[in-house]
Amino acid sequence: MRRKTSILLLAVGHACVDIYQGAVAALIPFFVAERDYTYAVASGIVLAASLLSSVAQPVFGALTDRWAMPWLLPVSTLLGGVGIALSGLSGSYGLTLFFVAVSGIGVAAYHPESARVARLASGGSHSAMSWFSLGGNIGFALAPLMVSAAIGHGSLRWTPVLVLPALAGAALCVPVLRMLARPQSGTAGTQAPRSADDVASFVKLSLAVVFRSIVFTGLSTFISLYAQQRMQGSTTAGTAALFVLFLGGAVGSVLGGSLAGRYDRVRVSRWSYLLSAAAVTGVIYAPGAVMFLFIALTSAGLYVPFSLQVTLGQDYLPSRIGTASGITLGLTVSIGGLISxxxxxxxxxxxxxTALTPLIAMPALSWLLFRTLPEPVAPGTRTATPSSATASASVSARQDA
Structure with missing residues (x-):
């Protein structure tokens, strides 16, 4: 019961934080309309949110490998919310970039430690980690609705209202940390030896997540504007497209955890990326409202591997779980903003x-990389081929006998 409660609270807290990742993309049409930004200038805001976050997440991950820092969860949640809340108050482009960057640092600080705590609370369960990831996806999905509700009928000066999820998320962290404090005292030194790390596989996995990040961030930045163009300038169509893109991720995350219980994570991720390549093509070239169906398929396809990649990264680097989490859940995800x-x-x-067309190749590249990845049998152990896994199982059975 304690495990389920902890995962539930962590998932809701994750949703509160990831609202601010989704809010950056959701604010882009309002910046374009209210301040006459060009596409390039507007996408620079996404870059500001991603740049410092990309650099900071591995740093925070390395720090959490050395010291448990659960206090980062409420502090980083508040930082992410305050940055977005202040981003619309000044007409200065420089101040807007600064406040969005502050929010990005908050998000960067949150993810490595939250992934470590979630793995701790879940006992390494793929299904539990998928529910934790689901919270973040729901946060993404709610972002355009919250932004539209807060400033859709007013102006960017209403962005301070968006601090409310951060206040709620910070409050939710407190009971989780109290719940985990007692049974987890003294576990900091129970790391796997560094010789167990499969660095080569982790690098390939990270590259696959980078390509996923490029396509998802590119779509989340421009899909609202693209849908408006396709639907005769309808702002409702733009908000709906972004909502569907984010909401499909919620379905994909839960589906990924379920499929990983029946098949291995690498196989599930590989086929998801192959299907995503076809779905992205439909988003860009399908006629009329059919585009929304392909947006949903793209989102689900890109998010089926999401939580699986986090646990794969942790299993490839069992001695550096914080670093693995910071890279797979943070750096490689936010680095897509550098391409915007x-x-x-x-x-x-x-x-x-024309600008969105190259995104079709990104999930295909992730698929090619996953074709070369092994499936870890257990945290800290890997197998290169099915036959070697069978052989290992046979040896274990003889030893038990």
Whole structure:
């Protein structure tokens, strides 16, 4: 019961934090409309949220490998919310970038430690980790609705209202930390030896997550504007497209945890990426409202591997779980924002459809990388081929006998 309660509270807290990742993309159309930003200038805001976050997440991950820092959960949640809340108060582009960057640092500090705590609370369960990831996906999905409700009928000066989820998320962290404090005292030194780390597989996994990040961040940045173009300038269509993109991730995360219980994580992720490549093509080229169906399929396909990649990274680097979490859950996810200005510049010089077309190749590249990855048998152990896994099982059975 304690485990279920902890995961539930962590999932809700994760939702509160990831609202601020989704809010950056949701604010883009309002910045474009109210301040006449170009696509390239507007995508620079996404870059500001991603740049410091990309650098900071591995640092926070390495720190949590050395010291448990559960206090980071409420503090980083508040930092993420305050940055977004202040981002709309000044017409200065520089101050807007600064406040969005502050929010990005808060998000960066949250994810490595929260993934460590979630793994601790879940006992390494893939299903429990998928529910933890589900919370973040729901936060993403709620972001455009909250942004639209807060400032859709007013102006960017209403962004301070968006601090409310951060206050709720910080409060939810407190009972979780109290719940885990007693049974987890003295576990900091129970790390696997570094010789158990499979660095080569972890690097391939990280590259696959980078490609996933590029396509998802590119779509989340521009799908609202693209849907508005396709639907005769309807702002409702833009908000709906972003909502569907984020909500489909909630379905994908739970589905990924369920499928991983029947098949191995690598196989599930590999097929998901192959299907995502076809779905992204439909998003960009399918006619009319059919686009929304492909947006949902793309989102689900990209999020089926999401929580599985986190646990795979932790199993590839069992002696550095914080670092693995910071990279797979943070760095490689936020690094997609670094590509957004390039897509924005391409959209300014050509068309938005032309700029989005290269995104079709990204999940295909992730699929190719997953074809080379082994499935860890257990945390800290890996197998390169099915036959070697069978052999290991046979040896274990003889030893038990």
């Amino acid at each position: 200005p390039l897509l924005g510049h391409l959209a300014d010089t050509t068309t938005l459809r």
